[in-house]
Amino acid sequence: MQVAAKQNNVSLTTIYGGGNRHIQLAELKQYLQYNPKPDYAILINYPGGAEQSMSLLEQHKVNFITLEETIVGVERDEVGKPRQRFKYWLGEVFHDNFKAGEQLGKALLNEAINAKQTPHFVAINGHYGTESDTRSDGLVHYLRKQDVELEQVVYASWNKQEAENKVSRLLQRYPDTNVIWCASDLMAQGALEAVKGKKDKAYFIGGIDWLDDNLDLIEQQKLTASVGGHFMMGAWALISVVDHHNGNPYWQNHDAIKFQLGVITKHNIQSYSWLRNIQDWSVIPFETFLLQNSKSTEYAFDFDTLHSLLSEKPKNTALH
Known part of the structure; x- marks a missing residue:
């Protein structure tokens, strides 16, 4: 996001909310009190704090974009959709969690079939909430279409040790x-720890995040797949802000940008080495993704496009 800002002549200030809605609100209040009003704000809403943060930005007449779909239920009903209650709320940028669940399920199923194994699935979910449930819903939907049974979905609170314990019990x-x-x-x-030492069969295990350790394990053929790419979300949001500033009507005609994640397996991990080896993100020509620089009305935020554009150079106009 910082590199995308620099390339497009955007002054970007980062405020840290400490993963806490109260701290985020206090930091935002302090920033708005002691600094010139920004043209735009990009933020993640914390459950229970969305209305206050968004009301504060609305009060200061700051156009803003939210990242991820973090607000659900009654709170979601209260804040509504972009530009309904909050007219300065341009829209949301988020990755397709349902599709991600499908993508991971498909990669794992294909590997089992390629190894001539009859697939027997279990699923380890994060916590009881929209993000993880939407991912497992994608898996359930995909397996139903393939007529493959899913034995059970359990929750492990995004915790490695808890996942190991739950998998051990599921295997029994x-x-x-x-x-x-x-x-x-x-x-x-x-999950990999839970099957360590079991020589009775091959296990096909995958997750979501593109953690570097997991990519190493895929390379070593100990893990099967990883879905990821959501770390680019801030850059994608910033690109849309630059377009809006320059008069592109995308946020007048849409209230969201939903982008797909990528799947890495042993079959394509070498083609992603360029991404893993980047030390200087300025090699990516982020301005190429601007709608003002293309004939499209929709954003092409994907890693194939990123890879193919690594040789181009940047230019653009100023905002804060």
Whole structure:
């Protein structure tokens, strides 16, 4: 996000909310009190604090974009959709968690079939909430279409040790299990620990996040797959802000940008080495993704496009 800002002549200030809605609100209040009003704000809403943060930005007449779909239920009903209650709320930028669950399920199933194994699935979810449930819903939907049974979905609170414990119990309950779908890479590491030393069969394990350790394990063929790419979300939001500043009508006609994540397996991990080896993100020509620089009305935020554009150079206009 910082590199995308620099390339497009945007002054970017980062405020840290400490993962806490009260701290975030206090920091935001302090910033708005002692600094010139920014043109835009990009933020993650914390459950229970969305209305206050958004009301504060609205009061200061700051256009803002939210990242991820973190607000659900009654709170979601209260804040509404972008530009309904909060007219300065341009929209949301988030990754397709449902599709991510499907993508991971498909990669794991394909590997089991390629190895001539009958797939027996269990799923390790994060916590009881929209993000993890949407991921497992994607898996359930995909397996139903493939007529493959999912033995059970359990929750491990995004925790490696808890995932290891839960997988150990699931293997006792369902001894035929050979495919373990995990809603995060850290929990996939826990699942791998749980099957360590078991020589009776091949296990196909994958998660979501593109953690570097997991990519190493895929390279070593100890893990099967990882879905990721959501670390680019801030950069994608910033690109849309630059377009809006320059008069592009995207945020007048849309209230969201939903982008797909990528899947890494042993079959394509070498083609992602460029991404893993980047020390200087300025090699990516972020301005190429601007709608003002293309004939499209929709954003092409994907890693194939990123890879193919690594040789181009940047330019653009100023905002704060």
